[in-house]
Amino acid sequence: MRIMAVACLSFLLPVAMSPAPAAEGPDANPTLARLAGVVRAVMADPRRRAAAIEAGRLRATFCFACHGEDGNSRRPHVPKLAGQNPVYLLDQIERFASGRRRTTYMQALASHFTEEDKINLVVYFASQPLRPAGGDPRLAEAGERIYRQRCIGCHGPDGRGSRGYARLAGQQPRYLEKTLRDFQTEGGRRDSPVMQAMVRDLGAGDIRALAAFLAGLR
Ligand code: HEC
Ligand code: HEC
Structure with a gap:
């Protein structure tokens, strides 16, 4: 019963969500x-x-x-x-x-x-001033490429977030890596269909590069 309800919902979801994805x-x-x-x-x-x-x-x-x-x-x-x-x-x-x-x-x-x-x-x-964690500059360029392709729409061109979306600039790089891996796991510790879709196909190297780029932003 539960499984059927979930299956029906996921079938309807793209239609229901199309104008304003506020889930x-x-x-x-x-x-x-x-x-x-x-x-x-x-x-x-x-x-x-x-x-x-x-x-x-x-x-x-x-x-x-x-x-x-x-x-x-x-x-x-x-x-x-x-x-x-x-x-x-x-x-x-x-x-x-x-x-x-x-x-x-x-x-x-x-x-x-x-x-x-x-x-x-x-x-x-x-309201507290952020002291950026800093990331490995050798990886940042590859990270920036991925970021510009798929992340700026919600997290902003400078990684400072927008509306209710997280600031990523200056965050701890190990925490960012762990978090992106958490999002990759369906039904994992962070249940976010939006973020799961964003990171599902990223490899370990992509994730390290993204974290290095973001941690180095101010
Ligand atoms: C369509 C909007 C959208 C896009 C595009 C997007 N995100 Fe997100 N992001 C979200 C939402 C919503 C959350 C909050 C999810 C949650 O609370 O579990 C989030 C949360 C995060 C977090 C957690 C921040 C923290 O402090 O724990 C990270 C890291 C993150 N996103 C990285 C990225 C990266 C990297 C990309 C590009 C590959 C990206 N996001 C693209 C909507 C988006
Ligand atoms: C024993 C250590 C510890 C204490 C004390 C603690 N936290 Fe946390 N907090 C964490 C850890 C670890 C995480 C990351 C959890 C994860 O990996 O998902 C976290 C995550 C958070 C987040 C999510 C941030 C993000 O970027 O997504 C918020 C908000 C937060 N804590 C608020 C608080 C507040 C407010 C207090 C005090 C009332 C507090 N925490 C006390 C360890 C702690």
């Missing part, structure tokens, strides 16, 4: 769209933004051990949160909380945040 991204569901609206309003208002940064800093103490005090993780497998797109961060916290993105520790953590916590935390980290 992922900032408009994916009403809760995320509403919270994203609040975050954009807070970011645009200097007084509310300063208050959120202050409250976020207090709430984030616990995160510093892994993500770095200013969101610039120095651990290769832990993503930098500094300068990240706040709507993307919010989307990920929602995905951890709902179990759509699977990683034991972050899932347990995210399910305890109130809405206010989420807003303050993402505004705090998004």
Whole structure:
């Protein structure tokens, strides 16, 4: 029964999604769209933004051990949160909380945040200056070629993200490699049909090159 329902859905999906593929991204569901609206309003208002940064800093103490005090993780497998797109961060916290993105520790953590916590935390980290991780310059040229062909539509010409899409510029290269491999696995730890389609056919060398190029961007 379940299998049949899934088969029917995947058959209908291209038709249903053709005008506006909003199954992922900032408009994916009403809760995320509403919270994203609040975050954009807070970011645009200097007084509310300063208050959120202050409250976020207090709430984030616990995160510093892994993500770095200013969101610039120095651990290769832990993503930098500094300068990240706040709507993307919010989307990920929602995905951890709902179990759509699977990683034991972050899932347990995210399910305890109130809405206010989420807003303050993402505004705090998004407002910290990013220190780019840096990547192997010998691989960057090959990575740039692939990036220009297939990634700029959502992640932007300079890798700084757009709307609800992630900033990739300056991210930890090992984390990027691991993440791209996660996306290649259907039903894996990150369930994203959009990203799976983007990276399905990439080889290990392509993934290393993409990560090296992106990590070196500012
Ligand atoms: C014990 C280490 C640890 C702590 C503490 C921790 N995190 Fe994480 N976090 C991780 C790891 C590892 C990942 C990457 C998971 C993966 O590979 O999918 C991650 C991923 C994330 C992401 C997704 C980022 C992206 O680029 O997709 C967000 C958002 C996040 N953490 C927020 C937080 C916040 C907010 C706190 C504190 C309340 C926190 N984390 C505390 C280890 C930690
Ligand atoms: C059609 C839009 C689209 C295109 C084109 C696209 N992406 Fe994405 N990307 C997404 C979405 C949506 C997510 C969030 C998926 C999730 O949360 O699991 C994402 C997430 C990511 C992440 C995770 C960031 C993090 O901090 O964990 C990486 C890395 C990434 N994309 C790399 C790429 C690369 C490399 C390409 C080109 C080969 C690409 N993307 C092309 C939509 C796109």
